[in-house]
Amino acid sequence: METDTSLPKLRRSLLREPEKFPAVRIGTTAAMPERVLQFGEGNFLRAFVDWQFNELINAGKFNGSIVVVQPLENGMVDKLTEQDGLYTVVQRGFDNGTLVERKDVVTAIRRCINPYRDYHDYIACASNPDLRYVISNTTESGIEYVPQPKPSDRCPSSYPAKLAILLFERFTKFSGDPAKGMIVIPCELIERNGDMLKEAVLRHGEDWGCGGAFRQWIEQNNTFCNTLVDRIVPGYPKDEAAALCASFGYQDDLIVACEVFHKWVIQGNAAAQKELPFETIGLNVVWTDDITPHRTLKVRILNGAHTTFTIPALFAGKSFVKECMDDTLVGGFIREAVFDEILPTLEFDPEERQRFASAVLERFRNPYIKHALISITLNSASKYKVRVLPSLLAYHAKHGTVPVRLSLGLAALLRFYRPSGTGPNGSVGTYQGKEYPIQDAEDVIAVFRAAWESAGQDHGAVTRRLLSSAELWGTDLTAVPGLTDVVAAHLHAIDTGTMTDALHRQTAGSWNQKLMMHQNF
Structure with missing residues (x-):
C-alpha cells in the first residue's frame, strides 16, 4: 500500500x-x-x-x-x-x-x-x-x-x-x-x-x-x-x-x-x-431463542438467489451481480425467482421475509461492490442442494407444479458441469464458444462427466441420470412428479439455443404451459 x-x-x-x-x-x-x-x-x-x-x-x-x-x-x-x-x-x-x-x-x-x-x-x-x-x-x-x-x-x-x-x-x-x-x-x-x-x-x-x-x-x-x-x-x-x-x-x-x-x-x-x-x-x-429460522431465511433467499441466477446470467453474457440486476431480462428472472418461488415456501413472518428479500435485491444493486459471477460458481452443485433444492421441493409440495425459474437454474447447472477439457487449474466447460472453469471436487465433476458422456445430446437421458444421483442431491429427484421433464425441457432450450432465448421463454405463457405438460425432449 x-x-x-x-x-x-x-x-x-x-x-x-x-x-x-x-x-x-x-x-x-x-x-x-x-x-x-x-x-x-x-x-x-x-x-x-x-x-x-x-x-x-x-x-x-x-x-x-x-x-x-x-x-x-x-x-x-x-x-x-x-x-x-x-x-x-x-x-x-x-x-x-x-x-x-x-x-x-x-x-x-x-x-x-x-x-x-x-x-x-x-x-x-x-x-x-x-x-x-x-x-x-x-x-x-x-x-x-x-x-x-x-x-x-x-x-x-x-x-x-x-x-x-x-x-x-x-x-x-x-x-x-x-x-x-x-x-x-x-x-x-x-x-x-x-x-x-x-x-x-x-x-x-x-x-x-x-x-x-x-x-x-x-x-x-x-x-x-x-x-x-x-x-x-x-x-x-x-x-x-x-x-x-x-x-x-x-x-x-x-x-x-x-x-x-x-x-x-x-x-x-x-x-x-x-x-x-x-x-x-x-x-x-x-x-x-432459535437461530434456525433466520439461518434458513438467509440461506434460501440471499444464497439461494445467488445460486439460482449465477449460471444462467453467466451463460447470458453477464459478469457481475450488479450487471444482472441492471438487465431487464436477468433482473426480472431474479426478482421472480425470489418473490414468486422462494418466498412463498418460507415459514417466517411475511413482513420480515418480504423486507429481507427486498434488502437482498437492493444489496445486489450496490455499485460499490463488484461481485464476480464466476467466483460464485464455486461448488455450485453442493450449494444448489443446500440453498435451492429445499425451496424447489417445498414449492412443488405446496402447488403441485415445478417452479419454472428454480428448475431453469437447475438445468443451467447441469449444462455448466458438462466438461469440455482441462485447463491449468482443472476441468473447464464451454458454452457458446466461451470457456469457463468448473470449480468443484473432481469426484463431483466425474459424476457429471459420466452422465454427459453416456447420454450425448439426449437431454432427457442426461437429465434422468443426473437427477437420479443421490450422491449429488441426497435423494432421487426423478421421483418428484414432472421435475425431470421440466428440467430436460429447459436443458434442451439452453443447449440447442441460447440462454437469452431460454430466459425469454420462461416468461412466456405458452412455454410455461408446455413445461407444465411435462413434454419429453
Whole structure:
C-alpha cells in the first residue's frame, strides 16, 4: 500500500482536534475499561462487530473497550497498534432506496496482543475483573478441536485451546466465582458455532485435567451464543485508498470498506441482550431463542438467489451481480425467482421475509461492490442442494407444479458441469464458444462427466441420470412428479439455443404451459 507522507498518520493524538476532520465521524476517545476480548483482527470483525460496539459506545449504552488478540502467528495486530487501534470504516450502498456513503473512525479498540510473542500479556487478561465478553472470527476451520498439551508458557495453536486455557486461568484466579463467567459470541461461519466452540473448550478441559468444578463453571456460568452474521466486506479499497485518505485528512493504512446492510442474529439469554442493547439504537441485531429460522431465511433467499441466477446470467453474457440486476431480462428472472418461488415456501413472518428479500435485491444493486459471477460458481452443485433444492421441493409440495425459474437454474447447472477439457487449474466447460472453469471436487465433476458422456445430446437421458444421483442431491429427484421433464425441457432450450432465448421463454405463457405438460425432449 502507498503511504502519503504529506498526511498525518491516524493516531489518537491526532483526534484531539476532531473539528479538523469534518469528512468523518469520530468515536469517543475517552479511556474505558477493557470488557471485550476479541480473537481476530481481520476486515470482517472490524467492519461488523467493532463498528457496532463503537456505535453502542457512542450512544452511551456501553462502557467498555476491546482488546484484540491475534489468532494466528502471522497477523496484523502490529499494524493496528501503529495506529493506536484506530481505522476508518467506509460504508457504501443503498439504504432504503437511497445511495449513501458513511465514514466512521472506530475508536473502540484499546490495545492489541500477539499471544505468540506476548503470551503472559494474553494470559493476564484472565485476571481482569471487568472482562465480560469474548468475540471471535477465526475462519470456518478456526473452531476445531485439535488435541494438544496443556500450555504453560507458550501459546496454544488453536483458538478453542487459547480460549480454554484463558477460561481455566480465570476460573482459578477468581476461585470459580459465578459472576466472573463470560459471554462468548463467535462469528465464524459455521452452524451452531457457539455450541461447537463450547464443546471444544470442554474437551480441552477434560484433556488437561481441569476438573469437574471447572466444567460445571463453564456449563452454568458462561454463555456460548450461536450466531449468524451478514455483511459484505470487500476490505481494504486499494484503488481508492489515496483519494479516501485525502478526503479524510489523514493517512489510514487500515481502511475497511463494506456495504451499509448488516444483520447479526444472536441466540443468547436475556441477560446478554440486556447488557448489549444493540437493537435499541437502530442496529440490525436480533436476539432470539432459535437461530434456525433466520439461518434458513438467509440461506434460501440471499444464497439461494445467488445460486439460482449465477449460471444462467453467466451463460447470458453477464459478469457481475450488479450487471444482472441492471438487465431487464436477468433482473426480472431474479426478482421472480425470489418473490414468486422462494418466498412463498418460507415459514417466517411475511413482513420480515418480504423486507429481507427486498434488502437482498437492493444489496445486489450496490455499485460499490463488484461481485464476480464466476467466483460464485464455486461448488455450485453442493450449494444448489443446500440453498435451492429445499425451496424447489417445498414449492412443488405446496402447488403441485415445478417452479419454472428454480428448475431453469437447475438445468443451467447441469449444462455448466458438462466438461469440455482441462485447463491449468482443472476441468473447464464451454458454452457458446466461451470457456469457463468448473470449480468443484473432481469426484463431483466425474459424476457429471459420466452422465454427459453416456447420454450425448439426449437431454432427457442426461437429465434422468443426473437427477437420479443421490450422491449429488441426497435423494432421487426423478421421483418428484414432472421435475425431470421440466428440467430436460429447459436443458434442451439452453443447449440447442441460447440462454437469452431460454430466459425469454420462461416468461412466456405458452412455454410455461408446455413445461407444465411435462413434454419429453
